[in-house]
Amino acid sequence: MMTTANDVSTKSNRKQGRWMSSRGVRRFVSHRLAITGLLMISAVALLCIVGPWLLPHGMLEINIIDRFKPPGTDDYVLGTDELGRDLAARLFMAGRVSLIVGVAAMILSTLIGTVIGLVAGYFGKVIGTVLMRFTDSVLCFPQIFLLLTLAAFLEPSALMITLIIAATSWMEIARIVSAEIRSLRERDFVTASRISGASHSWIMFRELLPNIVGPIIVAATLTVARAILTEAYVSFLGYGIQPPLPSWGNMLNNAQQYLDTAPWLALVPGVAITIAVTSFNFIGDGLRDALDARSDMP
Amino acid sequence: MTTVLTVEDLSIGFRSEGKVVTVVRGVNFKLEAGQTLALVGESGSGKSVTSLGIMGLLPPPPQSRTDGRIILHGDQDTDLLTLPEAGMRRVRGDRIAMIFQEPLTSLNPVHTVGAQIVEAIRSHRRMTRKAARARAIDLIEQVGIPDAAARLGSYPHELSGGMRQRIMIAIALALEPDILIADEPTTALDVTVQAQIIDLLRRLQADTGMAMLFITHDFGVVADVADRTIVMYAGEMVEEGSTDTVLGRPLMPYTRGLMSAVPKLQTAGLKQGELQTIDGFVPDPANLPTGCSFHPRCRHMREGLCDVPPVPLEDAGDRHMVRCKRWQDLAEASG
Structure with a gap:
């Protein structure tokens, strides 16, 4: 009899244990836009990964006779550009570059922002003030000028553009993290873990950080969208990814002189950027609704 | 009787608007192994500040000023007030543990209680995760929670207030401290649970022989747990004696x-x-x-x-x- 009673209570408690996370998942799944975004970006990523292998032409294959073919001609699904290169092949390769740069820049800027925000929020006082005023001062620079200045002095490459984007987009995450930590560090469990002899770094990374994973993930997702956009306009201005390596941004750059004769050259990468950026924004919104601690309070 | 902690002439002040305001003045007491000392007083009488002072958790100078001596007896006597932070970190949790008023907020909401007990053990002892887990199950059983192994995977929000306080006690006892400071551990709990927690603390004290410093404003609790009682008012000790005399003949x-x-x-x-x-x-x-x-x-x-x-x-x-x-x-x- 006793065992049965115990088993029942254990089972119901187990269910409760997964309840919080499953509620988050359910909220995300029921967020239509977020799911649409997730499906769209998965499709884009899949196409970028496997697309180039499925197409008959390589992205660098020049075919002067087939210049400016509109989409759907022969085996050029999306047409060709001014050198007769397959636009679809270029688009997918460009997608690889743009997505990788966007995600890598997000990871880097999230790391920088999280560490700066954690340290600033946890220690407060002088350290916190100095770090956060530094953050504010970086935030004061218009990002585009900072980017162009840096890009003009440094050798443009995919790695360099990633570093530059990361260096100019960590501030928002730093501010979010520091604000969250400042309220969390006053909670008793922080004192409790100090009382059991925990070090500052232990408290910061093991006790406090897991509490703010939600807001960080949301901010990071939105950062990917912004990083893709940033890479696109820096490349469009000619300071980013350099041809012949394609990126969605520099494809637009090439396309502008043929806008009246071959509009698909601009439309195709333009649509790709729009899809990628809106998808990430939708996912970010969905995650915000799903993970927001305030809406999770019973 | 062995004395485990001697507090001598402890004064604690905080800097406020340029001058030092003294909130604890000339406090003296000894903690004996296996005995409970109660610090009683209203809010603002300096009882909690005294416990934070022992733990070395006051804001560092110049924001606070501490005088006197807090001697932790052992193989050799250590003055906790002159001990550097690294040494203090080894004392905390290991030699002196503490439980609080609010078991609701003293547990990290994102870790399972098992993980929190295991980490408390492993932060001070070289022990495999498996051994620490076994010890955690022991501890949970010791504090009277049934179905201990299953409880390891519970998150704090799944437990009642009394359960959470039991988990806090398990964490505090994980390293078999010489001294347990209990800062109003039953205030946030309802009366029946209060009595259970006090029984538990007394039983554990009898088993382990630890000294307890019990901070409270509740004379009912004092009568239940304390061997000696100190009444504090405005940062000073105003009456001290065995609990029977203080309560029987104040x-x-x-x-x-x-x-x-x-x-x-x-x-x-x-x-x-x-x-x-x-x-x-x-x-x-x-x-x-x-x-x-x-x-x-x-x-x-x-x-x-x-x-x-x-x-x-x-x-x-x-x-x-x-x-x-x-x-x-x-x-x-x-x-």
């Missing part, structure tokens, strides 16, 4: 006031619903009255006597100490 008018301010179901000689209170408020530590700091609120105050310093702590016999200039008159008057 000499300081403040102690009497506190005791009659405890609501009882039936109070002889008082109409139902009428509760004796102490008039006035705890004085501002930046602006203490001269002489006895309780005199402005005391019914037995005599001008020219009670407001003239010094007011020493006097021995009323049998290690019963009282800080009152009129305790002899008052004791005679009440027979």
Whole structure:
């Protein structure tokens, strides 16, 4: 009899244990836009990964006779550009570059922002003030000028553009993290873990950080969208990814002189950027609704 | 009896608007192994600050100022006030553990209770995760939670207040500390759970022989747990003695006031619903009255006597100490 009673209570408690996370998942799944975004970006990523292998032409294959073919001609699904290169092949390769740069820049800027925000929020006082005023001062620079200045002095490459984007987009995450930590560090469990002899770094990374994973993930997702956009306009201005390596941004750059004769050259990468950026924004919104601690309070 | 902690002449002050405000003045006591000492007083009497001082958790100078000595006895005696932070970190949790008033917020909401106990153990002892887990199950059983192994995977929000306080106690006991500081551990719990937690603490103390410093404002709890009792007022000890004497024959008018301010179901000689209170408020530590700091609120105050310093702590016999200039008159008057 006793065992049965115990088993029942254990089972119901187990269910409760997964309840919080499953509620988050359910909220995300029921967020239509977020799911649409997730499906769209998965499709884009899949196409970028496997697309180039499925197409008959390589992205660098020049075919002067087939210049400016509109989409759907022969085996050029999306047409060709001014050198007769397959636009679809270029688009997918460009997608690889743009997505990788966007995600890598997000990871880097999230790391920088999280560490700066954690340290600033946890220690407060002088350290916190100095770090956060530094953050504010970086935030004061218009990002585009900072980017162009840096890009003009440094050798443009995919790695360099990633570093530059990361260096100019960590501030928002730093501010979010520091604000969250400042309220969390006053909670008793922080004192409790100090009382059991925990070090500052232990408290910061093991006790406090897991509490703010939600807001960080949301901010990071939105950062990917912004990083893709940033890479696109820096490349469009000619300071980013350099041809012949394609990126969605520099494809637009090439396309502008043929806008009246071959509009698909601009439309195709333009649509790709729009899809990628809106998808990430939708996912970010969905995650915000799903993970927001305030809406999770019973 | 072995003394595990000696607090000598402890004074603690905080810097506020350029000057130091002293909130704990000249506190002396000893903690004996296997014994419980209660610190009793109103909010603002300096009892919690004293415990934070022992833990070395006060803001660092110049924001705070600490004088006196806090000696942790052991293989060799250590003065905790001069111990550097790294050494203090080894003392915390390992030699001295602490539990708080709010078990709700003292556990990290994102870790399972098992993980929190395991980490508390592994932060001080070289132990495999598996051994620490086994120890955690032991501890959870020890604090009287059934189905211990299953509980390891529970998150704090799945447990009741009493359960959470039990988990806090398990964490505090994980390293078999010499001293457990309990800062109002039962205040946030309802009465039946309160009694269970106090029973648990007493049983664990009997098993482990640890010393307990029990901070409370509740005389009912004091009577249940404490061997000795210190009554604090405005940062000073105003009465000290064995719990039986302090509660049975309180000499300081403040102690009497506190005791009659405890609501009882039936109070002889008082109409139902009428509760004796102490008039006035705890004085501002930046602006203490001269002489006895309780005199402005005391019914037995005599001008020219009670407001003239010094007011020493006097021995009323049998290690019963009282800080009152009129305790002899008052004791005679009440027979």
